[in-house]
Amino acid sequence: xxxxxxxxxxxxxxxxxxxxxxxxxxxxxxxxxxxxxxxxxxxxxxxxxxxxxxxxxxxxxxxxxxxxxxxxxxxxxxxxxxxxxxxxxxxxxxxxxxxxxxxxxxxxxxxxxxxxxxxxxxxxxxxxxxxxxxxxxxxxxxxxxxxxxxxxxxxxxxxxxxxxxxxxxxxxxxxxxxxxxxxxxxxxxxxxxxxxxxxxxxxxxxxxxxxxxxxxxxxxxxxxxxxxxxxxxxxxxxxxxxxxxxxxxxxxxxxxxxxxxxxxxxxxxxxxxxxxxxxxxxxxxxxxxxxxxxxxxxxxxxxxxxxxxxxxxxxxxxxxxxxxxxxxxxxxxxxxxxxxxxxxxxxxxxxxxxxxxxxxxxxxxxxxxxxxxxxxxxxxxxxxxxxxxxxxxxxxxxxx
Ligand code: SAH
Numbered sequence: 001x002x003x004x005x006x007x008x009x010x011x012x013x014x015x016x017x018x019x020x021x022x023x024x025x026x027x028x029x030x031x032x033x034x035x036x037x038x039x040x041x042x043x044x045x046x047x048x049x050x051x052x053x054x055x056x057x058x059x060x061x062x063x064x065x066x067x068x069x070x071x072x073x074x075x076x077x078x079x080x081x082x083x084x085x086x087x088x089x090x091x092x093x094x095x096x097x098x099x100x101x102x103x104x105x106x107x108x109x110x111x112x113x114x115x116x117x118x119x120x121x122x123x124x125x126x127x128x129x130x131x132x133x134x135x136x137x138x139x140x141x142x143x144x145x146x147x148x149x150x151x152x153x154x155x156x157x158x159x160x161x162x163x164x165x166x167x168x169x170x171x172x173x174x175x176x177x178x179x180x181x182x183x184x185x186x187x188x189x190x191x192x193x194x195x196x197x198x199x200x201x202x203x204x205x206x207x208x209x210x211x212x213x214x215x216x217x218x219x220x221x222x223x224x225x226x227x228x229x230x231x232x233x234x235x236x237x238x239x240x241x242x243x244x245x246x247x248x249x250x251x252x253x254x255x256x257x258x259x260x261x262x263x264x265x266x267x268x269x270x271x272x273x274x275x276x277x278x279x280x281x282x283x284x285x286x287x288x289x290x291x292x293x294x295x296x297x298x299x300x301x302x303x304x305x306x307x308x309x310x311x312x313x314x315x316x317x318x319x320x321x322x323x324x325x326x327x328x329x330x331x332x333x334x335x336x337x338x339x340x341x342x343x344x345x346x347x348x349x350x351x352x353x354x355x356x357x358x359x360x361x362x363x364x365x366x367x368x369x370x371x372x373x374x375x376x377x378x379x380x381x382x383x384x385x386x387x388x389x390x391x392x393x394x395x396x397x398x399x400x
Contacts, residue, residue, distance in 0.1 A: 007081055010048040010063060010071055011036040017052035020073060023384025025113055027061065027071035039065040044171065045136035047074070047081045062118060062137025066171040072118040072135060084144045090116045091148055098124075101377050106189040108210045108378040114388045115380070119170075120145065123206040125187040125198075127156035130206035131179070134166045146179045157183035161206050176201055192217040194241045196266050199258070204234060204305075212237060212303065213376040215339070215393045219301060220245030222337050226298035229253070229290075229331060231283050231324075236263030236276070238301045238339075243272035247299070253279045253286045287327040300328045301339040306390075308344035317344060318351065325359035332365070334400040345390040352392050360398060371395040 012020075016031035032039055033053060042048065042063040050058040050071060059076035074082055094115040098107045110122040112134070119135025129149055133139050146158055158180035167174055186197045191213055198207035216238050224246035230239030233252035240263070243250045250272075252263050260278045267276040279286050283304070302324055308317030325340055332338060342352050349372060360367040373393040375381070382388040 007047055007049040007060065007079070008042070009037055009051050010039075010042075010061065011051050011055075012053060012058075014053040017056075017058060020050070020058055023382075025073040025118060025382075025385060026069045027073075029065075029068060029070040032070060039063070039070055041065075045138075045140035047137065049079060062135055064136040064170055067136070067169055072113070072137065074116070074118065074137075083141065084148065087117070087141060087144055088148055091145075091152065094122075095152070097380070098378055104190055106191060106210070108376075111379045112388070113385050114382045121206065122149070123208065123210065124153075125189050125200075125207070128183055128187050128200065129153065129155045129158045130161055130187075130200060131158060132161050132164055132206060133172075134164065134170065136170045136172060139170075139172055142179075150180055155181060157181035159183045159200055161201070164205070191237075192220065192241055194244050194266075195269050196235060196237070196240070197262055197269065198235055199262065202258070203262075204259075209234070209237060211343075211375045211379050211391050212341070212393070213378075215341075215373045215395070216241045218371065218373070218395065219299065219337070219339055223247040223299055226337075227251075227296070227333070228299040228301070229297040230301050230303075231287065231328070232302070232304045233263055234259045236266045238303065239263065239276065240266050240270055240272060242299065242301075243267065243275050244270055247275065249275050249277070251277045251279060251290075251297070253281070253283050255280065255282055284323065284327060287324075287331060291327070291330040295331060296333040297331050297336065298333050299337045299339070300331055301341075302328055303339075303341045303343075306344040307342075308346045311346060314346060318347070318355070321347070321352070321355045322358065325356050326362055329359050329363035329365060329398065332398050336398050337370075338396045338398050339393060340396070341391065341393040343391050345387050347392070349392040352394060356394055356396060360396075366399040368397040368399075369394060370397055 011033045013033045042065050044064045048063045050061045059073050060078040061071040061073045063071050094110045109124045119138035121132040123130045160179045163174045163176050187200045220241040223242035228242040228247045228250045230252045233254045239250040239252045267273040307320040340356050375391045
């Protein structure tokens with residue numbers, strides 16, 4: 001932008017630059033030397049030159065004095081405020097990756113810090129883009145983001161799903177609105193050859209979870225001729241693809257009637273409605289009811305919402321994962337596949353493995369891990385930011 005404008009400085013306390021120098025991009029408010037550079041005068045979303053205690057420049061960052069993560073590094077080389085040209089370069093790089101990965105325009109186009117765009121998520125549903133902004137700094141650049149997306153991709157519509165609770169941590173208002181063109185109530189996408197309709201404005205997150213794409217394909221390939229249970233099915237992402245893969249029967253469980261109605265429509269859209277049954281209710285109760293009725297499945301997919309949203313939920317969240325995996329064990333046929341996922345950033349893969357191992361042990365079953373899976377490549381992991389690797393998926397064989 002304007003290279004002559006000098007940026008205000010934000011200085012870290014001694015040794016607090018270590019994590020940043022190792023590649024992380026977040027600064028916590030207790031790491032700032034507020035005697036040298038107060039946080040308070042910064043407007044939320046303003047940019048600053050981040051400097052170490054020695055005075056050495058670390059790069060340009062977004063600042064939000066109201067947030068626990070009070071600064072997010074944008075660029076290590078820049079010394080002046082970043083705007084449209086910076087966004088253009090990063091968006092172009094993000095697009096180049098996805099165009100290399102996928103031949104159809106259905107994917108996560110921008111994944112925040114991992115794409116060097118802190119607080120920006122863009123999911124692409126063909127001609128419609130759904131954007132989520134999670135930092136005050138990105139909110140300031142919102143008009144530029146929309147203008148660049150319009151210029152580069154000529155979408156029919158752009159929807160802002162700025163209703164995620166993470167925004168409250170940045171003291172940003174919650175809202176959903178169309179930022180460009182027209183956005184229909186239902187968006188259509190294609191994944192692994194299956195078609196899906198999702199609710200743009202009222203569905204979970206941006207409407208669809210592209211992160212499980214690769215694992216869903218893997219599970220569909222294991223489903224031929226088998227009975228499949230899709231727990232926390234939402235609109236049928238796993239179940240419908242398993243049915244297309246040749247599953248003999250698929251049961252979807254979710255507590256949302258609206259999600260299940262879309263799952264039924266999606267089954268119809270893919271010509272597999274005759275093999276899909278739906279159960280609306282609390283997953284824990286439904287699993288117990290199925291077990292009591294003597295039902296057994298050859299493949300069970302557990303893909304719950306994050307049970308550990310914050311550190312303080314660690315204990316109760318882990319206990320919910322334990323209960324869920326134990327309940328699933330009761331429903332597995334003698335030689336079955338269990339897919340156990342967790343999108344809780346705070347649950348390490350090793351803990352999920354311990355939970356599944358514990359559940360198998362408790363049920364007296366033998367366990368073989370067939371795969372440790374995670375996010376599809378359109379959700380790249382930033383090697384220095386473990387928080388970007390939130391999704392863990394164990395694919396296991398469970399034998400009697
Ligand atoms: N498996 C889905 C994503 C799951 S999102 C996919 O691959 O697309 C989480 C889902 O869990 C939501 O649809 C939500 O309605 C449902 N849910 C949340 N709590 C639940 C509960 N206690 N019992 C059943 N469903 C629940």
